Amino acid sequence: MMEHILGVPTEQVLSLPSVRLVGDRKVEICNYKGLLSVGEKSICIATRAGNLVLEGNRLEVAHVTKEYVTICGTIRRIYYEDHL
Amino acid sequence: MKILPYCFGYVQIEVRGACPEKWINIAIRRGIQLWDLTRSGNDAFRLCLPLRSYRKNTRSICKKVGCRTRVLQRKGFPFFVRRFKYRKALAISILLACALVGLLSSMVWSVELVPGEGVTRENLLAAEKILGQTGVRPGVFLQTVHTREVASAILQDQKDLSWVLVRRKGTKIYVEMEGGVQTAPEVPSNAPCDLAAPKDFELVKCTVFRGTPLYKVGEIVHRGQVVVSGLEQGLRASAEVEGRTWYTVRxxxxxAVEQIEKTGRSQTRSAFFLFGLKIPLPSKTWLPWCKKDFGANCTKTTEVKYWSFPNGTRLPLGVTYTKEIETKVALRExxxxxxxxxxxxxxxxxxxxxxxxxxxxxxxxxxxxxxxxxxxxxxxxxxxxxxxxxxxxxxx
Structure with missing residues (x-):
């Protein structure tokens, strides 16, 4: 693999989403494309790897910029819509 | 609360339309920061964005997507300042108060002497005097207090102090002192010498360590006479001598003697003091004689009352009461x-x-x-x- 030869992280080379989960309280997602739907129970985020769905309670987009989106609330499930 | 958005101002808006997610995605692509984004209805979102981005981009995004926006709240420093547009006096007062707090916190509020073991009242009085001479008093700026120099000045003046520390803590200056004697290291000398009497005395006790005693107990020794000899033997004479001495005064x-007598007239003058500044207060017992010849023949006693917190911390402000008693010099037989x-x-x-x-x-x-x-x-x-x-x- 090219990324292994160059020593560059895969998500940077392929622009794949990177998800960082802090307990069940917070999720930070880098390399996303856009927000598809935002609700209290679920949030759907478009990425290059597919539509990432977050399910939980009292979900809220705490901060969003071009590079990353931070979601707070009680997170129960994270999955790719197409892969389920 | 985010500090930077607060400084530049931000708005909480509601985006309502058929597809508000589109509005959000376009805003993100244009580099607008969004936060606290929540759904407020089936076709609406509530979110916060910087004031500048709102003014610049909102209208064009709305036209493109077909959404409407409504400002719910305006927050941040620019909006806070705007409140004072028609309240200039209040704004000036706040500024003055901030300046006053800054000024007062850069000044010395009080100077506290912390005596340790062996520190006498005379040491404290002398230290107070030196503090006054070096300009360490309530009301001076903290930056002008050179703690090391003040400490060395006190130590040089007070030979019976072994250690002095001047330190700043907040707006207070603490002067810590320890008693003791600074002894210069003795330079040993082996040069031969005699011990002579510095004054007349009757010899009571003579303990000789080195040398030869020339007088017996009970004999009168006159000033300058050698009591213990060592020079002749090439010794450095050493002895402890106790003697009976006489002191006479005439x-x-x-x-007839000159005596200071009270005339019976007195008054109490009060003054408000803030740091080193004294502001005289009008006194009811203001007598006319004080303006003419007062000051030359009078005795004064001043009582200082500091205002303090319930926990005992003294403030550098209060009231002084100065009682002035008129006196005159009278010759009494x-x-x-x-x-x-x-x-x-x-x-x-x-x-x-x-x-x-x-x-x-x-x-x-x-x-x-x-x-x-x-x-x-x-x-x-x-x-x-x-x-x-x-x-x-x-x-x-």
Whole structure:
């Protein structure tokens, strides 16, 4: 693999989403494309790897910029819509 | 609360339309930061964005997507300041208060002396005097206080202090002191010498460590005479000598003395003080005589009342009450008994100054003598027992 030869992280080379989960309280997602739907129970985020769905309670987009989106609330499930 | 958005101002808006997610995605692509994004209905979102981005981009995004926006709240410093547009006095007051707090927090509020072991009242008074001379007092700027210099000045002046520390803590200056004697290291000398009497005395005890004693106990030694010899044998004489000494003072017996008497007029003046600044307050007992010749003949007592917190912390402000009592100098004639009593008191004062602190007074004797010119004198003689500091004579 090219990324292994160059020593560059895969998500940077392929622009794949990177998800960082802090307990069940917070999720930070880098390399996303856009927000598809935002609700209290679920949030759907478009990425290059597919539509990432977050399910939980009292979900809220705490901060969003071009590079990353931070979601707070009680997170129960994270999955790719197409892969389920 | 985010500090930067607060500084530049931000708005909370509601985006309502058929597809508000589109509005959000376009805003993100244009580099607008969004936060606290929540759904407020089936077709609406509530979110926060910077004021500048809102003014610049909202209208064009709405046109493109077909959404409507409504400002719910305006927050941040620019909106806070706008409140004072028609309240200039309030704004100026706030600014002045901030400036005052800044000014007061950069000043010395109080100077506290922290005496340690062996520190006497005289040490504290002397330290206070030096603090005054070096300009360390309430009201001066903290930056102007050079703690090390002040500490060394106190230490140099007070030889019976072993350690002084001046430190700043908040707006207070603490001066910590420890007693003790700074002893210079003794330079050993082996040069031969004799020990001579510095004054006349009767030898009571002589403990010789080196050398030969030349007088016996009970003999009178006169000033300058060698008591312990060492030069001839090539020794450095060393001895502890105790002797009986006599101190005599003479005071003329006066028939009249100048005395300070109270005229019976007095007044109390009060002043408000803030740091070093004193603001006189109008006094009800303001007498006319104080303006004319007051000051030359008066005694003053000043009482300072600091305002303090319930926990005892003193503030650098309060009220001073100065009681001024008018006095006059009057010549008073003394009768025989009074004149002698007055001379005796004066004599005792003089004797107290003359006798060294280390000496033990064994007895005193007094007599009245008439001199050749006819004046009467009161003579007091004190017989003392003291350790004699012998004079070193190292040359023949």
């Amino acid at each position: 005071v003329p017996v006066q028939e 003394l009768d025989g008994g009074e004149a002698l009593a007055y001379a005796r008191i004066q004599g005792m004062h003089l004797l107290d100054e003359k006798v060294p602190d280390t000496a033990e007074i064994l007895s005193t004797a007094s007599s009245v003598k008439r001199l050749e010119n006819g004046t009467q004198v009161y003579e007091i003689t004190a017989e003392c027992l003291e350790r004699i500091n012998m004079k070193i004579v190292d040359k023949l």
